[in-house]
Amino acid sequence: MATLTRSQAEELLFREALLIDTRRYDEWLAMFTPDIEFWMPAWRNETETTTDPDRELSLIYYKGRRNLEDRVMRLTSGLSTASSPPPRVVHVISNVLLTAGDADTAEVSAVFTCHRFDVRMNRTECFFGRYEYALRRESEAWLIVRKKIVLLNDVIPTVVDITSI
Amino acid sequence: MSIDTAAYVDDRPDEGIFRVNRAIFTDEQVFEAEMARIFEGGWVFLGLEAQAPAPHDFFTTFAGRVPILVQRDGEGQLRAFVNSCPHKGARLAQTQSGNARLHVCPYHSWSFDSAGRSKAVKWQKAGCYSAAFDQQDHGLAAVPCFENYRGFLFGSLSADVPSLADYLGEAAKLLDLVADQSEEGAELVPGQVTFTYQANWKLQLENCSDAYHFTSAHPSYIRVLERRQQETSGEVVASVWENSDYWKEETQGVGGGSYSFPNGHVLNWGVFGITPAIPLYESAAVLAERHGEGKRDWMFNMRNLTIFPNLQVAENASSQLRVIRPIGPGLTEMRTWCIAPKGESDAARRQRIRQYEDFFNPTGMATPDDTVSYENCQIGYAGRVDPWLQGYARGMTASVEGGNRFSDRIGLTPARSVLADSQLCDETLYHAYYRAWAERMGGAE
Numbered sequence A: 001m002a003t004l005t006r007s008q009a010e011e012l013l014f015r016e017a018l019l020i021d022t023r024r025y026d027e028w029l030a031m032f033t034p035d036i037e038f039w040m041p042a043w044r045n046e047t048e049t050t051t052d053p054d055r056e057l058s059l060i061y062y063k064g065r066r067n068l069e070d071r072v073m074r075l076t077s078g079l080s081t082a083s084s085p086p087p088r089v090v091h092v093i094s095n096v097l098l099t100a101g102d103a104d105t106a107e108v109s110a111v112f113t114c115h116r117f118d119v120r121m122n123r124t125e126c127f128f129g130r131y132e133y134a135l136r137r138e139s140e141a142w143l144i145v146r147k148k149i150v151l152l153n154d155v156i157p158t159v160v161d162i163t164s165i
Numbered sequence B: 001m002s003i004d005t006a007a008y009v010d011d012r013p014d015e016g017i018f019r020v021n022r023a024i025f026t027d028e029q030v031f032e033a034e035m036a037r038i039f040e041g042g043w044v045f046l047g048l049e050a051q052a053p054a055p056h057d058f059f060t061t062f063a064g065r066v067p068i069l070v071q072r073d074g075e076g077q078l079r080a081f082v083n084s085c086p087h088k089g090a091r092l093a094q095t096q097s098g099n100a101r102l103h104v105c106p107y108h109s110w111s112f113d114s115a116g117r118s119k120a121v122k123w124q125k126a127g128c129y130s131a132a133f134d135q136q137d138h139g140l141a142a143v144p145c146f147e148n149y150r151g152f153l154f155g156s157l158s159a160d161v162p163s164l165a166d167y168l169g170e171a172a173k174l175l176d177l178v179a180d181q182s183e184e185g186a187e188l189v190p191g192q193v194t195f196t197y198q199a200n201w202k203l204q205l206e207n208c209s210d211a212y213h214f215t216s217a218h219p220s221y222i223r224v225l226e227r228r229q230q231e232t233s234g235e236v237v238a239s240v241w242e243n244s245d246y247w248k249e250e251t252q253g254v255g256g257g258s259y260s261f262p263n264g265h266v267l268n269w270g271v272f273g274i275t276p277a278i279p280l281y282e283s284a285a286v287l288a289e290r291h292g293e294g295k296r297d298w299m300f301n302m303r304n305l306t307i308f309p310n311l312q313v314a315e316n317a318s319s320q321l322r323v324i325r326p327i328g329p330g331l332t333e334m335r336t337w338c339i340a341p342k343g344e345s346d347a348a349r350r351q352r353i354r355q356y357e358d359f360f361n362p363t364g365m366a367t368p369d370d371t372v373s374y375e376n377c378q379i380g381y382a383g384r385v386d387p388w389l390q391g392y393a394r395g396m397t398a399s400v401e402g403g404n405r406f407s408d409r410i411g412l413t414p415a416r417s418v419l420a421d422s423q424l425c426d427e428t429l430y431h432a433y434y435r436a437w438a439e440r441m442g443g444a445e
């Protein structure tokens, strides 16, 4: 079987962004393998992020899609003040590169900006950083096994949820 | 600047009245006076000794608006300085932490050793300075009072303060409960998380001690916990909350309560029990042996501690150290860390970190529902039809002088205490904050 092409990688990342931006969370979760590692490290100092999620703090660390389903449930429950009304977000993804891969696996890096309009407080924020993806071919589809988000502006204005990174 | 404190805090214990005026959270003059009199005029928490463990290590922080450098010299002695060059005032150390035998000011290269002494004034001989200048000390300005209580470092920009021991008083025993979880003391897990919120700093002060909000502000988190409780998959992030009935509405009997202390220190607490859901569980036996069962049990209690005005240590789902930094009446910065006993096992550390991220982070599932509520309050404070808030009245008839059978177990003598079932949710513990506030804000300069 052929390896993943860059345009296929872009297609996958752009689709993921669209699903988050339009709050189609079930379809979004379906892009992940059940054992996904979803990781946004914290910063250890001015120049380095933390690297060992077991010994150092992350902003977000989940092993298993099950935990992301919890996050989505909370977001959509109507029971979280911070999540309702939901902020309006748009992700812009660029600089997509294939960094490794074979017939069944691929690694992709990209950069993102996420613009968030917090309707509750009438304020606009922009979060930006880098993505590192590991993908795996399952039957015909490429699924996300690992998503690492390096958030560069990490002084969090009140809240950053999984939808604005 | 003198503040008429009665205009902000209506404290009439004999009549059963305690009210706080909304203006205390929004007035510019109040904020200026708080900075001058509380944050820059008395003891504030600066950091942990563990943040600068080796010779020449340093870290930076703030006392109110004043940048502070905490520096260890070559002999291992810690000192605190204003992080500002005596030449023209530039901030000297540029990073949150580091190691420096010498700090060289980036502006005109004046330099200082790790004991804060002037090392060189660039081109001093050629500078045609007056004799008066040459006689002056060109070292860093030391913070007038700087003390270390069991690894917790405090400083005061005013020299006119009680000793740290007097300032902490009995509340020091609650810091012991943190420090004594390991023979080596406590450390900060690498990875600091900073967030801001657009509301007054005292909202954070209060919320840490607020038992009343949990089931109201965090129902989405509670629902997640309930969902996890129904599964025993190794994949889900385990939390102590799902193993505890402490916070549940239907729980009967005394489940916890509050203690308040002079100078505005406050604890609210609940019984979790000695459960494997708490990362400290691996040390339960050894801690009982070392410190006795009473103190060991207290280490396993849910505890939210405030050392007035800017330090909070929350031990519930995990363990968090927070430093409150007011920026304006309507803007606050929180610097937060996972605090942990040194030397704990890999498994316990992992459990502590996972619980922490989920509960405490501004990217997690609980804290945002708090901070957004603070912002809602700040918006609401503009309403002055009735300026007096009604949120300081629960527990009024339950509050007693001194301690109770629980504080007796560790020989702790608070000024006041409340024993509570899950629905009492004492609000009188805030009185300690505002009484300390009024004491510091009123009176002579």
Ligand code: FES
Pocket (backbone or CB within 6 Å): B085, B086, B087, B088, B089, B090, B105, B106, B107, B108, B109, B110
């Ligand atoms: S301000 Fe530091 S050397 Fe001039």
Ligand SMILES: [Fe+2]
Pocket (backbone or CB within 6 Å): B213, B214, B217, B218, B366, B367, B369, B370
């Ligand atoms: Fe809360």
